[in-house]
Every structure is written in C-alpha cells, then in structure tokens.
Amino acid sequence: MISIVSDEEGTMANASAWLARLQRDDVSEADAIEFETWLAESSANVGAYRRALALWHEYEAAAEAVLVELAAANRPARAVARPGLSRRWLVGGGGFAVAAGLAIAVMPSLLAVPTIQSYATGKGQHQRITLADGSVVDLDAETKLSVSFSRSARRVTLADGEAIFDVAHDAGRPFTVAASNHVVRVVGTQFDVRNRHDGLSVTVARGKVDVRPAKAAASGRAFLLTAGQRLEIDRTGLERLSAVDPQETFSWRSGRLVYRAEPLANVVADLNRQFVEQIEVSDPELGRTPVTGVIVLDDQASVVARLSLMLPIRSIPSGEKLLLLRK
Amino acid sequence: MAPAGSTEQAGEHGPLLDALIEKRESLLLFLASRTRCMATAEDLIQDLYIKVAAVDAGADVRAPVAMLYRMAANLMVDHVRSTQRASRRNGQWRMDTHATVGGEDVAGEPAADEVLVAKERVHLLAEAVAALPPKMGQAFRLHKLEGQSQADTARAMGVSVKMVEKHIQAAIANLAQRLRT
Numbered sequence: 001m002i003s004i005v006s007d008e009e010g011t012m013a014n015a016s017a018w019l020a021r022l023q024r025d026d027v028s029e030a031d032a033i034e035f036e037t038w039l040a041e042s043s044a045n046v047g048a049y050r051r052a053l054a055l056w057h058e059y060e061a062a063a064e065a066v067l068v069e070l071a072a073a074n075r076p077a078r079a080v081a082r083p084g085l086s087r088r089w090l091v092g093g094g095g096f097a098v099a100a101g102l103a104i105a106v107m108p109s110l111l112a113v114p115t116i117q118s119y120a121t122g123k124g125q126h127q128r129i130t131l132a133d134g135s136v137v138d139l140d141a142e143t144k145l146s147v148s149f150s151r152s153a154r155r156v157t158l159a160d161g162e163a164i165f166d167v168a169h170d171a172g173r174p175f176t177v178a179a180s181n182h183v184v185r186v187v188g189t190q191f192d193v194r195n196r197h198d199g200l201s202v203t204v205a206r207g208k209v210d211v212r213p214a215k216a217a218a219s220g221r222a223f224l225l226t227a228g229q230r231l232e233i234d235r236t237g238l239e240r241l242s243a244v245d246p247q248e249t250f251s252w253r254s255g256r257l258v259y260r261a262e263p264l265a266n267v268v269a270d271l272n273r274q275f276v277e278q279i280e281v282s283d284p285e286l287g288r289t290p291v292t293g294v295i296v297l298d299d300q301a302s303v304v305a306r307l308s309l310m311l312p313i314r315s316i317p318s319g320e321k322l323l324l325l326r327k
Numbered sequence: 328m329a330p331a332g333s334t335e336q337a338g339e340h341g342p343l344l345d346a347l348i349e350k351r352e353s354l355l356l357f358l359a360s361r362t363r364c365m366a367t368a369e370d371l372i373q374d375l376y377i378k379v380a381a382v383d384a385g386a387d388v389r390a391p392v393a394m395l396y397r398m399a400a401n402l403m404v405d406h407v408r409s410t411q412r413a414s415r416r417n418g419q420w421r422m423d424t425h426a427t428v429g430g431e432d433v434a435g436e437p438a439a440d441e442v443l444v445a446k447e448r449v450h451l452l453a454e455a456v457a458a459l460p461p462k463m464g465q466a467f468r469l470h471k472l473e474g475q476s477q478a479d480t481a482r483a484m485g486v487s488v489k490m491v492e493k494h495i496q497a498a499i500a501n502l503a504q505r506l507r508t
Contacts, residue, residue: 013500020496022360025476025488027403032396036353049356052499055506056471057364062449063472069453070468132469134483151473170479 007044014038015048019056064151071116118146121161123276126253134168135175138253141273149173162194164253167207178214182233185210191225192249198266199234205246255297261290264311268324275300279315281324286313342391343379350392354399361407371402378402455505459498462486466494467502 127139143161158179177184179195189207212222248258265287312327359368469480481488
C-alpha cells in the first residue's frame with residue numbers, strides 16, 4: 001500500500017483500523033488471516049499495533065474512572081438553558097403548537113454524585129429527551145428529573161412530576177427510576193411514572209416493571225407490574241392496584257388528558273401545569289365534582305369553554321386568575 | 328511451558344503446533360484485541376496449545392495456518408460471549424439481590440483482574456477523549472468506555488455499524504497521537 005503521510009503516522013492509522021475492525025461483533029477467521037498478513041509485513045506494524053493495543057487496554061482498565069472524570073468536566077458547560085433543544089409538540093385536535101419555543105432549563109446537579117444530568121420543565125412545557133442508551137423520556141409540565149448512567153447501571157430520579165419512559169433493552173445495565181420512597185426497576189419496557197403531591201403512580205404499557213421501597217427497612221411491599229396495570233401509592237402509603245388502559249395515561253404526551261370520575265380539583269391541578277394562566281376552584285364541594293371525558297389541550301379558553309359544557313360551571317376572571325363557579 | 332525450546336524434532340510436533348510456535352506473537356496480538364489485558368490473551372494462547380495438542384498429530388492438515396486462525400477466531404468469539412454472559416449474569420444478580428439505598432445500587436466489587444490506573448493518568452486519558460470531535464468521542468465513549476457492542480453503539484447514535492467502526496478507528500489514531508509519550 002502506498003502512503004503519502006509520514007510512515008509512522010500511516011502505520012498507526014493502519015494499526016487503528018485493524019484494532020477497530022477486530023472489534024466487529026462477527027469477527028471471523030478471514031479477518032484473523034488478513035490481520036496476520038498485515039502484521040507480518042513489517043516489524044513497524046507489530047510495534048504500532050502493540051502501542052494501539054496498550055492504549056486500548058489502558059482505557060479498558062480505567063473506563064469507569066474516565067467516565068466519572070468526563071462527567072465532572074462536562075458539568076459547568078451544561079449549566080446553561082438551551083432553547084435550541086426545546087421541542088414543539090402539536091396537540092391532538094386543533095393542531096395548535098402549545099409549547100412552541102420552550103426552553104428547558106438544564107440545571108447543574110446539586111448532588112456530588114458522579115455523572116448527573118438534570119432536566120426541568122415549567123408550566124405548559126413538554127420535553128422529549130433521548131438518553132445515551134437510546135431510551136426516550138417524555139417529560140410532562142412541571143417535572144424535575146435527573147439521569148445518571150454508568151457502565152453497570154442506568155439511574156433516573158424523578159424528583160417531581162410525570163414522565164413516560166420508553167426504555168431501550170440492556171439486560172446488563174438495569175434501568176431504575178427512583179421516585180418518592182420507591183424504586184421502579186425495568187429491563188426494557190414502556191411505562192409512566194407520576195410523582196406529584198398526591199402520591200406516586202406507575203402505569204405500564206409494555207413489559208414488566210418492579211416497584212419496591214427504596215430502603216429495605218422502609219414500609220411498603222414490592223410489586224411486579226405487567227402491561228395494563230397501574231399501581232398508586234398515596235402519601236400515607238396506601239397502595240391500590242388497578243387494571244387500566246395505558247394509552248389513557250399516556251395521552252398527555254399527545255396533548256390530551258383522559259379522566260374517569262376524577263374530582264374537578266385534580267383536573268384543574270393538571271390544567272394549571274399545562275397553562276401559564278391559573279384556574280381556581282374556591283368552592284370545595286365543586287372541587288369534588290367528578291369529571292369524565294377527554295380534554296384536548298389546545299388553549300385555555302377553549303378548554304374552559306368545553307369544561308363548562310360538561311359540568312354545571314361558569315368562569316369569571318379574577319385578578320390574574322380564572323375563577324370557576326357553580327352555574 | 329512453551330514447547331518452543333523442546334529438543335524434539337520439529338517434524339514430530341505436527342504442522343499445527345509448528346504453525347502455532349511460528350505465529351505465536353501475531354496470534355497473541357489477535358486475541359488481545361478482544362481481551363481486557365495481555366495476561367488474559369496469554370491464557371487464551373495456553374488454551375490454544377491444549378486444543379492443538381488434542382488434534383491428532385497424524386491428521387492431514389493441509390493449511391495449518393488457516394486452521395490455526397480458525398481455532399483462534401472461535402476461541403476469541405467464545406471468550407467474548409462468555410464475558411458478555413458473565414456481565415449479564417452479574418446484572419441479573421444485581422437485580423435480584425442488590426439492596427438499593429436511596430435509589431442507588433450498592434456498587435459492586437471491582438473485578439479481580441481490574442488494573443488500577445493512576446489518577447493523573449486517568450485525567451490525561453479523559454482529557455484526550457474530551458478533545459475528540461463530538462461524534463468520534465460519542466462512539467468511543469459508548470463502545471469502549473460503556474462497553475456496548477458496535478451494533479448497539481450504532482443504534483444509540485443512529486448511524487451505520489460501518490460508521491461506528493470508522494469513528495473508533497479515528498479515535499484510536501487520534502488518542503494514540505495525543506497521548507504519545
């Protein structure tokens with residue numbers, strides 16, 4: 001082979017090419033024989049290959065430490081809001097872009113643990129993130145989530161909010177979500193975790209999910225959920241397992257909220273995460289009125305108009321808020 | 328224990344063993360491409376001796392070098408599979424029995440053959456990776472540092488396996504250049 005670069009550099013380029021080629025998943029006898037032919041061409045080839053190999057083995061031995069170092073070096077650079085990463089999402093019915101041009105604030109980690117990347121959404125913001133392993137996470141409005149990947153584990157902490165996880169299969173690196181006092185553990189599946197003031201709920205669309213207390217000593221049982229199951233744990237630790245249509249739970253991702261006999265106060269709490277203008281229900285009895293139906297999240301005025309067709313309510317502006325009253 | 332220094336006549340070795348003695352270094356470098364360190368590759372060479380010795384010396388081997396490399400390639404593929412299985416098993420074990428404390432898995436013990444790299448050296452190694460062009464750095468990180476196969480790395484990056492191999496090749500050359508002592 002004719003080389004126009006300096007001999008040593010050219011030899012190193014060939015050695016690197018061989019080392020990379022021998023990493024193929026289906027490396028064969030033919031690769032081995034061609035490799036031996038190249039190696040036998042000159043002692044410079046042998047020397048270059050030994051050098052490349054020494055470096056390769058050094059990175060192997062130091063892999064974990066290098067990953068930690070890289071994460072530490074990256075942290076200051078991430079402490080900047082990057083509007084370019086925002087995602088426009090179109091709602092089901094009207095096709096309005098609700099959260100156009102949103103910025104996600106990527107916050108520096110407050111924890112001293114190795115490689116943590118944090119994401120946060122505000123009111124009305126939805127965000128899709130693709131993790132290094134190919135897993136995809138959709139964040140609902142007002143959600144805080146942090147991600148920490150290492151060689152042997154994929155860890156996510158859902159401090160507050162709701163997210164749908166579409167987890168890439170990797171049996172060697174368990175994927176866990178810590179939320180409230182529980183750990184949700186999966187291999188490869190799709191599920192929704194909601195960790196809001198009213199409690200924790202996990203809904204599974206595909207695969208199996210293990211939910212257990214984070215600390216062995218803590219109260220609460222372990223559950224193995226399969227597709228179509230939802231586990232709810234309220235703040236008092238009361239558990240409720242039910243069969244659901246996961247697509248209803250997942251509907252917020254496509255700009256719809258689906259409710260079955262949900263108290264109006266909870267529906268309003270959800271809406272107040274989706275829109276900057278806030279709605280208030282001051283009458284507690286009205287707040288307990290059950291809501292059943294699909295709410296398309298196009299704009300707040302339309303949502304309230306549709307709500308008042310479903311329920312005996314009317315709305316009046318009150319300062320910066322919108323007050324819902326009995327008709 | 329290499330029979331290279333043996334006083335027996337070369338002819339009594341059989342063609343395979345002769346080929347092994349002659350090609351020992353390139354076989355070692357071939358196997359070491361997929362082992363954690365040179366010592367593990369040496370172990371595989373010993374396995375190869377045992378396998379070669381088991382082949383009847385009278386067997387009619389027409390292309391001993393080709394056969395030797397076939398045996399070596401099989402040995403390497405088996406080795407890669409068994410280490411993958413071992414790490415999968417470890418993962419399974421971690422899932423089954425590891426306690427989690429505040430959402431954090433209790434860290435596993437480092438493998439016995441784990442070589443310690445000095446802190447300053449780790450810093451240099453990390454700096455060199457951080458200085459790679461983004462795609463090259465990502466491929467190196469996923470494939471080499473996080474231990475993913477080329478196919479998985481390709482999937483995660485949304486590029487072809489061929490492209491991953493190109494990135495890895497360029498990364499090695501780049502790192503070797505930068506870390507030259």
